[in-house]
Amino acid sequence: MQIYLPIAGMSVDVFLLIGIGGITGILAGMFGIGGGFLMTPFLMFIGVPPAVAVSSSTNQIIASSFSGVIAHSKRGNVDFQMGSFLTLGGIIGSLIGIQLFVWLKSIGQIDLVISLTYVFLLGTIGSIMAFESVRIIFHNRKGRVLPTKARRRWFMSNSLPFIVHFKQSNIEVSALLPISIGCVVGILVSIMGVGGGFFTIPALIYLLGMPTSLVIGTSLFQIVFVTSVTTFLYAYRTHTVDIVLSFLSLTTSVVGAQLGTRAGIKLPAEYLRMFLAFIILAIVGYLAYNLIITPDNIFLVTALRKL
Amino acid sequence: MKRLSLIAFILGCWYGSAVGLCVASPIIADLSEHSILIDSKFAGETLLMFGAKHAPGNMVLVVRGPDQDYAVLRKEKRFGIWMNGKQVIFKSIPSYYMVSYTDDLHAISEPDLLDDLNIGVNHLSLQTDKVLNPSDRLAYTAALYQYLDSHELLQQYAGGNFGFIDESLFRIPISFPDRINRGVYTAELYLFDQGVLVSSQTIPLEVNRHGIEAFIYDFAYQFPASYGILAVAIALGFGWLASIIFQRK
Numbered sequence: 001m002q003i004y005l006p007i008a009g010m011s012v013d014v015f016l017l018i019g020i021g022g023i024t025g026i027l028a029g030m031f032g033i034g035g036g037f038l039m040t041p042f043l044m045f046i047g048v049p050p051a052v053a054v055s056s057s058t059n060q061i062i063a064s065s066f067s068g069v070i071a072h073s074k075r076g077n078v079d080f081q082m083g084s085f086l087t088l089g090g091i092i093g094s095l096i097g098i099q100l101f102v103w104l105k106s107i108g109q110i111d112l113v114i115s116l117t118y119v120f121l122l123g124t125i126g127s128i129m130a131f132e133s134v135r136i137i138f139h140n141r142k143g144r145v146l147p148t149k150a151r152r153r154w155f156m157s158n159s160l161p162f163i164v165h166f167k168q169s170n171i172e173v174s175a176l177l178p179i180s181i182g183c184v185v186g187i188l189v190s191i192m193g194v195g196g197g198f199f200t201i202p203a204l205i206y207l208l209g210m211p212t213s214l215v216i217g218t219s220l221f222q223i224v225f226v227t228s229v230t231t232f233l234y235a236y237r238t239h240t241v242d243i244v245l246s247f248l249s250l251t252t253s254v255v256g257a258q259l260g261t262r263a264g265i266k267l268p269a270e271y272l273r274m275f276l277a278f279i280i281l282a283i284v285g286y287l288a289y290n291l292i293i294t295p296d297n298i299f300l301v302t303a304l305r306k307l
Numbered sequence: 308m309k310r311l312s313l314i315a316f317i318l319g320c321w322y323g324s325a326v327g328l329c330v331a332s333p334i335i336a337d338l339s340e341h342s343i344l345i346d347s348k349f350a351g352e353t354l355l356m357f358g359a360k361h362a363p364g365n366m367v368l369v370v371r372g373p374d375q376d377y378a379v380l381r382k383e384k385r386f387g388i389w390m391n392g393k394q395v396i397f398k399s400i401p402s403y404y405m406v407s408y409t410d411d412l413h414a415i416s417e418p419d420l421l422d423d424l425n426i427g428v429n430h431l432s433l434q435t436d437k438v439l440n441p442s443d444r445l446a447y448t449a450a451l452y453q454y455l456d457s458h459e460l461l462q463q464y465a466g467g468n469f470g471f472i473d474e475s476l477f478r479i480p481i482s483f484p485d486r487i488n489r490g491v492y493t494a495e496l497y498l499f500d501q502g503v504l505v506s507s508q509t510i511p512l513e514v515n516r517h518g519i520e521a522f523i524y525d526f527a528y529q530f531p532a533s534y535g536i537l538a539v540a541i542a543l544g545f546g547w548l549a550s551i552i553f554q555r556k
Contacts, residue, residue, distance in 0.1 A: 004349040004485065006520040007527055011350040011485040059538050066546030071553070112390045228539045235535030239527050243538050244347075244520075250542055254549035291388045299450030304376040304396070 007242035008052045014248060016046060021249030025064040025256020029071060030264035031276045032216030033197035034061040034223050037283055039249070040194070048245070049302070055234035056245040058194075058227050063250035065223040067257035072217030075265065079168040079214050082178055083221035086200065089179035090226040093186020098233070101191050114192050119288050125202045126280035132206075133273035140270070169210045177208060182222060189226050197223055198280060205273070212269035333362035333506040334498050341510075343483065344517035351459075351485045354512070356494055357478040364500030365408065365415045366469060369426055370481055370512075372403030373490030377454075379447045395447050396436040402488045403460050404431070407479060409467035415499045424504075426497065428452065428463050459484035489514045 002011045020042050024035025036057050043053035072078050104110040160174030181203045185196035200219040204210045210218070235241040264272060336358025343352050360366060376398050383392035408415060412427045421430040433448060455461035459482070471477045481494065492512040498505045516524060527534045 002348065002350040002485075004345060004347050004520055006516070006524040009486055009488075059542055062539060062542035063546045066543050067549045070547065070550035074550075074554075108391055108394065112388075224543075228543070231539050231542070232532075232535035235527070235538055236531045239531055239534075241527070241535065241538050243523060243527075243534070243541070246538060247541060250545055254545050255553075257546070258549055258553040294384075295382055295389060297450075298382050299447070299454075300380040300382065300391075301451055301454035302378045302380075303402075304378055 003244065003248070005048075005052075005242050005245050007240060008048050008056075008245060010047060012046060012048070012245075017245065017248040018252045021060060021064075022252035022256040024060070024249075025067070025253030025258075026260035026263070027256075027279075028061070028064040028197075028220065028253070029068040029257035029260025029262075030216075030267075031197070031260075031272065031279070032068070032201050032219040032223075033276070033279075034065055034194055034227065035253070036061050036192075036194035037198070043245075048242075049240075051238060051240040052242050052245070055231065055238065055240040056242045057249075058234060059231045059241050059243075059246035060250045060253055061194075061227045062224060062231060063246075064253035064257040065220045065227065067254040068261055069217060069220040069224055071258050071261035072220065075261075076168075077213055077265075078217035078221055079166060079210070080218075080221065081164075082166050082169060082204075082208075082210070082214075083218045085164075085175055085178035086182035086185070086218070086222040087225045089182020089184075090186040090189070090196075090222055091182075091229060092179075093183035093188075094190050094226060094229055094233075095186075096183070097187035097190025100187060104191070110191070115287050115291055117188070118192070119284055119291070122198055122280050123284045123288075125199065126277050126284055128206065129202050129273055130277035130281060133270045133277060136270040137274060169208075169214050171209055173208055181207065185222065186226060189230055196226065201276065212272060213265075216264065216272075333364070334358060334360050334366065334496055334508060336496050336508055336510070338481075338494055338510050338512060340512075342513040342515065343487075344515060345487075345489065345520060346516075346518045347520050349485060349520075351483055353480050353482040355478050355480055356496070356510075357476075358496070359475045360477060360498070361475060362498065362500065362505060364498045364505055365410050366467075366477075367406065367408040367412075367415065367426055367497045367499065368469075368479055368481075369424075369495045369497070370403065370405040370492060371401045371425075371495070372460075372492045372514075373401070373488055374399040375402035375488060376400070377451055379451050379454075381447070381450075393443075395439065395443075397447075397451055398434045398436065400431070400433065400451070402490075403483065403492065404428070404455070405462040405464075405481060407464035407467050407469065409469060411465075416502050416504070420502075420504065424497070428461065458486060460486070483514075487514055489516055 001014045003014050004011045020039055024039050027033055027035045027038065039057035039060065040053050043057060044050055069078060104113055160176050162175040163172055164175045165172045181200065185200050188194065188199060189196045197219045200222060201215050204215045204218065205212060231241060336356055339355040356368065376396060377400055378394055378396050380394040381392045382389045406427055412421060421427050425431050439447065452461055469477045469479050492514060494510045494512055495507060497507045
């Protein structure tokens with residue numbers, strides 16, 4: 001069944017949107033990632049103009065992340081204290097990111113920068129996470145139990161000023177860390193139009209030493225705020241948020257987030273990290289491939305803003 | 308005698324017009340619809356142009372949409388990776404262009420005349436924001452045309468899809484894809500006889516949005532802040548709604 005999207009200026013199959021919405025929702029609930037990395041390329045693939053794809057999927061991410069956060073918080077899996085610091089950093093990061101975005105656009109290489117950032121940043125994160133989680137699983141399977149050391153965290157996290165005791169996660173770290181993490185995520189979100197969960201989750205696990213069970217919900221908490229602010233800015237400044245598009249995909253994504261949360265909780269933490277790591281590495285592989293292999297079409301044509 | 312000549316004159320005209328000699332214009336045509344309304348179910352539309360041809364010659368139909376600017380970017384491989392190279396902006400290209408002609412266009416008329424009238428894909432005037440060397444111009448133009456063609460925004464019927472019912476009556480289907488711009492389109496019918504333009508007729512066609520789609524679009528542009536807040540609110544609302552529903556389960 002086709003429906004016409006007013007801002008995108010084209011008609012799409014309703015079921016495609018519903019389907020992709022559901023999948024991104026499940027990913028959000030299960031892994032604490034926004035799903036924008038899947039939604040945005042998918043929308044572009046079916047012909048939605050890139051700017052509309054980014055803005056509208058950011059809009060939809062609000063819904064699934066919010067649904068997921070509520071589901072996680074009911075189970076006591078959100079560290080709101082940590083989330084607040086992350087969000088504060090995220091807002092600062094968004095403001096910086098927007099300026100950066102404008103500058104990169106003016107030199108015309110924004111796509112390249114986005115792809116390279118993804119490849120190097122996520123490649124590193126994904127590899128570390130894959131290696132670490134697979135190692136644990138491997139050892140557990142062999143019956144060996146790794147010595148339970150205190151969850152690793154970055155060695156400097158205690159030496160920085162403004163130490164805060166985060167009750168729920170039961171860690172004491174400098175508040176500057178979550179703020180900086182949030183800031184980096186805010187920049188990434190403004191430039192790439194994604195929720196940033198990819199960076200937040202490994203950072204919370206490895207830099208701060210938060211338990212995996214709390215990380216997902218807390219990450220979603222930050223994503224809700226950052227994507228809300230970003231969606232508003234996109235709508236206000238570029239008029240590219242297609243409410244019909246977002247609405248159709250978010251109906252199933254909010255349900256997916258609920259289901260994903262339940263499924264994710266049942267999984268042991270290291271398996272969750274492993275799956276997430278593999279998803280990240282798959283995306284990195286896809287992007288790296290596209291950077292090196294000759295594209296199908298050397299030319300890219302876009303219609304410029306009209307009536 | 309006078310009455311006889313009057314009768315003869317009337318009979319002559321009647322007979323004359325039947326063979327296109329007297330009063331009838333060489334071509335007369337109309338569109339099946341004069342407006343296309345884009346509503347939520349819109350997925351493209353096909354109209355019909357129909358009419359009668361009373362004089363010898365070749366007909367050409369051109370349907371033109373409102374102007375649109377396009378950016379064409381070429382990717383280049385540098386340092387082993389593909390990055391964005393030169394971008395050329397094509398200005399004031401018809402956002403929809405359909406041309407239908409029965410014979411080879413150059414058999415129909417002179418290239419100069421075709422250029423003046425912008426009849427035919429190779430006779431469109433393309434303004435670019437920068438000066439291009441011939442090979443670049445060719446490559447970028449070809450890329451633009453390929454894009455338009457793939458989205459059904461550029462259609463050329465070189466065999467002509469004029470469906471002649473008899474010697475003079477014809478009908479031509481005009482198909483529009485879903486992504487057409489709104490604005491005033493023109494359907495131009497030309498009659499060429501031995502290279503000379505004998506007659507032409509232009510029929511306007513209005514494409515507009517209608518209903519809730521139009522309202523949403525206008526709202527997004529006229530009240531962007533409220534639209535933004537609404538978009539966020541709807542997303543949050545549904546997220547919350549889902550958690551309520553699942554709580555009961």
